[in-house]
Amino acid sequence: MIKCLIDRVTPSKEAIKNRQNFEAILSKVPKKYSFNSPWFYGAIGISSVLVITILISNL
Amino acid sequence: MSASLQISKDHPLFDEVAQIDRAKRNPAHFAPLYKFYHERIFLYIFKRVEEEEIAYDITSCVFVKALTYLNRYEHRGLPFSSWLYRIAKSELNQSFRDKKAQRTVSIDSMQLGVVMEEFNIDENEHQREILLKVLPLMKDKQLQLIEMRFFEKRSFKEMGEILELTENNAKVKTFRALIKLKELYTKHNHQK
Numbered sequence: 001m002i003k004c005l006i007d008r009v010t011p012s013k014e015a016i017k018n019r020q021n022f023e024a025i026l027s028k029v030p031k032k033y034s035f036n037s038p039w040f041y042g043a044i045g046i047s048s049v050l051v052i053t054i055l056i057s058n059l
Numbered sequence: 060m061s062a063s064l065q066i067s068k069d070h071p072l073f074d075e076v077a078q079i080d081r082a083k084r085n086p087a088h089f090a091p092l093y094k095f096y097h098e099r100i101f102l103y104i105f106k107r108v109e110e111e112e113i114a115y116d117i118t119s120c121v122f123v124k125a126l127t128y129l130n131r132y133e134h135r136g137l138p139f140s141s142w143l144y145r146i147a148k149s150e151l152n153q154s155f156r157d158k159k160a161q162r163t164v165s166i167d168s169m170q171l172g173v174v175m176e177e178f179n180i181d182e183n184e185h186q187r188e189i190l191l192k193v194l195p196l197m198k199d200k201q202l203q204l205i206e207m208r209f210f211e212k213r214s215f216k217e218m219g220e221i222l223e224l225t226e227n228n229a230k231v232k233t234f235r236a237l238i239k240l241k242e243l244y245t246k247h248n249h250q251k
């Protein structure tokens with residue numbers, strides 16, 4: 001059942017501001033892995049080319 | 060790749076979109092957006108739940124969710140706040156379903172007078188009581204429109220942004236919600 005509250009006291013701007021805690025928010029965000037980043041695939045690609053080049057030059 | 064709408068430097072939302080792009084690359088850059096929108100989102104939630112502490116908890120959940128899914132956010136010409144309000148709406152519904160929060164409508168008695176004026180009814184204690192009795196009988200979608208327009212004094216444009224409607228559609232739906240409220244009021248008034 002929905003409750004109607006008349007002329008309810010709203011917390012002050014200052015009180016609301018004091019409850020801000022960005023660090024707590026940040027700590028709750030799941031860490032993301034960079035598999036979807038083009039940098040990840042770029043680095044893998046370059047190192048693969050280097051390894052293949054070294055292997056071929058050593059043959 | 061983001062399919063966000065490209066906006067020019069002189070667009071009022073340019074700075075905000077740039078801030079969001081920075082936050083997508085590094086979540087620590089979300090701090091200014093959090094500081095800017097925290098109060099607005101908290102008040103939106105506070106007016107819909109009974110307990111203040113629960114309102115703070117839900118507000119935190121909204122920002123955790125926003126930051127978690129920020130990479131999926133695409134600018135479509137609407138202010139960032141409309142996306143945050145939509146997350147808040149879904150978090151609120153989840154809390155009501157889980158029975159963690161009691162759905163509440165916070166009403167300013169002055170604003171109640173405005174609704175009564177719309178109905179052309181005399182503002183007295185008896186009529187007020189009937190109106191307060193019939194308000195919770197409305198469907199949630201219609202109640203939301205009355206709540207936003209009359210108790211939170213939002214523009215139709217802002218209501219449309221939050222509820223994913225056009226400004227005109229928000230206007231029409233609010234008008235229909237008012238008719239429904241008046242019907243309920245009249246029915247209840249005759250029963251007395």
